[in-house]
Amino acid sequence: MTAPALALDGVAVDRAEVPVVHEVTLDAAPGAVTVILGANGAGKTTLMDGIAGLAPVRSGTIRLDGKAIERLAPYKRARAGLGYVEQARTTFRTLTVEQNLVVSQQGDGDLGTVYRLFPELEKRRTLQAGYLSGGEQQMVVLGRALVSAPKVVLIDEMSLGLAPLVVRRLMATVGELAGMGIAVVLIEQFANLALDVGSRAHVLRKGRVVFSGPCGELRGDERRLHRLYFGGPPVSAAEAGGAGAAESGLR
Incomplete structure (x- = not known):
């Protein structure tokens, strides 16, 4: 077991x-x-x-x-x-999507895995997180937990x-x-x-x-x-x- x-x-x-x-x-x-x-x-x-x-x-x-x-x-x-995705969908709004991910990266955490799971984020990797939709911000927060290995x-x-529709996408x-x-x-x-x-x-x-x-x-x-x-x-x-x-x- x-x-x-x-x-x-x-x-x-x-x-x-x-x-x-x-x-x-x-x-x-x-x-x-x-x-x-x-x-x-x-x-x-x-x-x-x-x-x-x-x-x-x-x-x-x-x-x-x-x-x-x-x-x-x-x-x-x-x-x-231990990764924690809290309720508030807190992102660093003035940092880009990729910068938001990099600040949490450690160990075996891989940005490529995040972009595979969320191709929407790869297209917006240079965009400030404050301009993302609510669903995209949630993807960033999930991705940030993932790159912490x-x-x-x-x-x-x-x-x-x-x-x-976004909820179903995230649940998958x-x-x-x-x-x-x-x-x-x-x-x-x-x-x-x-x-x-x-x-x-x-x-x-x-x-x-x-x-x-x-x-x-x-x-x-x-x-x-x-x-x-x-x-x-x-x-x-x-x-x-x-x-x-x-x-x-x-x-």
């Missing part, structure tokens, strides 16, 4: 000294997409920030490629092989504010990252799009994991997702069988 690239054991994370994430245990395998779902305020981004070192881990262990990182500074986690990439809500790239052997941990507002590309899912509610299992168990099951997000009685077999397969907009 392949060892996980990222493993969390009993992780609790605070935000502004307030406990938000409680006793989370999960792992992410290399070459696979691990999906984290939950309603707004469930603690998803706080969990990601805790893994990346941007929020304090109160207890528990985080192992990257078998090595504990929960006490390392964020830049040391990045150097150890990561073992694990955390992706938080990359679809925010983007057209559905997430699958390609996994195909390169990278462990991807994905938070996504469009649950079923994420479940389509993922292999294993975890649902957070009030900072705790309330579901862990194959993505196929949740795909298209709107009633079950809603109850996992917000609480309520278990879903009956009849209800589960009648659930629609429309794309979920649950957050």
Whole structure:
């Protein structure tokens, strides 16, 4: 059995000294997409920030490629092989596309791989990032994580504010990252799009994991997702069988 690239054991994370994430245990395998779902305020981004070192881990262990990182500074986690694509799509707006990528390049990170995944960026490599569309800026941020030669990439809500066609384009790239052997941990507002590309899912509610299992168990099951997000009685077999397969907009 392949060892996980990222493993969390009993992780609790605070935000502004307030406990938000409680006793989370999960792992992410290399070459696979691990999906984290939950309603707004469930603690998803706080969990990601805790893994990346941007929020304090109160207890528990985080192992990257078998090595504990929960006490390392964020830049040391990045150097150890952790990439983080945050919500805000932050680029260096006055730098060109290629300059944005080069500042993050390290180790075996290859600009050619980024341009293969995103030929749109190669055509705009000399253009300042501030002139790019939202979708293109997201490609830059994903590319910047890729050229840091990561073992694990955390992706938080990359679809925010983007057209559905662009989201589908980016989601296909997430699958390609996994195909390169990278462990991807994905938070996504469009649950079923994420479940389509993922292999294993975890649902957070009030900072705790309330579901862990194959993505196929949740795909298209709107009633079950809603109850996992917000609480309520278990879903009956009849209800589960009648659930629609429309794309979920649950957050």
